Amino acid sequence: MQFDPASILSELGKAAEEKAHPFRWPVLSTADPAGQPEARIVVLRAFADPVATVYSDARTGKVTQLRSHPEAGLLFFDRERKVQVRAKGVASLHQQDAVAREHWDSLPPARHADYQTTEDPGTEWTEAGGRMDPAWRDRNFTVLRITLAFLDVLRLSREEHLRYQYRFSGGQWSRQRVVP
Numbered sequence: 386m387q388f389d390p391a392s393i394l395s396e397l398g399k400a401a402e403e404k405a406h407p408f409r410w411p412v413l414s415t416a417d418p419a420g421q422p423e424a425r426i427v428v429l430r431a432f433a434d435p436v437a438t439v440y441s442d443a444r445t446g447k448v449t450q451l452r453s454h455p456e457a458g459l460l461f462f463d464r465e466r467k468v469q470v471r472a473k474g475v476a477s478l479h480q481q482d483a484v485a486r487e488h489w490d491s492l493p494p495a496r497h498a499d500y501q502t503t504e505d506p507g508t509e510w511t512e513a514g515g516r517m518d519p520a521w522r523d524r525n526f527t528v529l530r531i532t533l534a535f536l537d538v539l540r541l542s543r544e545e546h547l548r549y550q551y552r553f554s555g556g557q558w559s560r561q562r563v564v565p
C-alpha cells in the first residue's frame with residue numbers, strides 16, 4: 386500500500402511503538418560549536434505530537450552539541466515505501482530530573498548498562514573503557530525531547546511523486562503541498 390503523507394504524524398506514533406517500523410531508527414543531526422554538521426542513528430523512543438523522544442548518554446557528542454545549539458534534525462526513511470521525512474525541531478535535555486527518572490524506570494534494567502560505561506563514549510579504547518559500572522546508576526542517562534516544528538515529507542512513486550511540508554504553529558500543524 387502506498388504511503389499517504391497525511392498519515393505522517395500517526396506513522397511517527399506507530400514507529401515509537403513498533404520495533405520493526407522503518408521510522409524507528411532516524412538519523413539525528415546536530416551542529417558542533419564550529420557549525421560543522423554531525424549525524425548519527427538513534428532510536429525513536431516516543432512520539433507525543435509534536436515531541437519526539439530519544440535517549441542518550443550525557444557525555445556523547447550529540448548531547449554536548451545540543452547543549453550549545455539545541456536545534457536538531459531528524460531524518461526518517463522508509464525504503465519499501467520510498468518515503469523520506471525531514472524533521473526539524475528544538476531539543477530540551479533531561480538528566481536526573483523527573484522526566485529522566487520516569488524514562489529510566491521504564492527501561493528494562495538490562496538496558497541501564499548502555500549508559501554506565503566507566504569511560505566517556507568516544508574516548509580511546511582501554512580495557513577499563515569497556516566496563517560498565519552499575520554504581521553510576523542514571524547519572525549520565527539523558528532524555529532528548531525534540532519539539533518538532535517542521536516536517537518535509539516526500540513520497541516517490543511511479544504514478545506520482547508527492548511532497549508536503551508541515552509547520553507547527555499556534556498549537557497545530559498546517560500542511561502545504563509543494564513541488565517535489
Ligand SMILES: Cc1cc2nc3c(=O)[nH]c(=O)nc-3n(C[C@H](O)[C@H](O)[C@H](O)COP(=O)(O)O)c2cc1C
Nearest residue numbers: 410423425426427428440441442445446447448507
Ligand atoms: C541501530 C542503532 C541505534 C542507535 N541508537 C542510539 C540511541 O538511541 N541513542 C544514542 O545516543 N546513540 C545511539 N546509537 C549510537 C549513535 O549512532 C552514535 O554512534 C553514538 O551515540 C555516538 O554519537 P555522538 O558521538 O555523535 O553523540 C545507535 C546506533 C545504532 C547503529
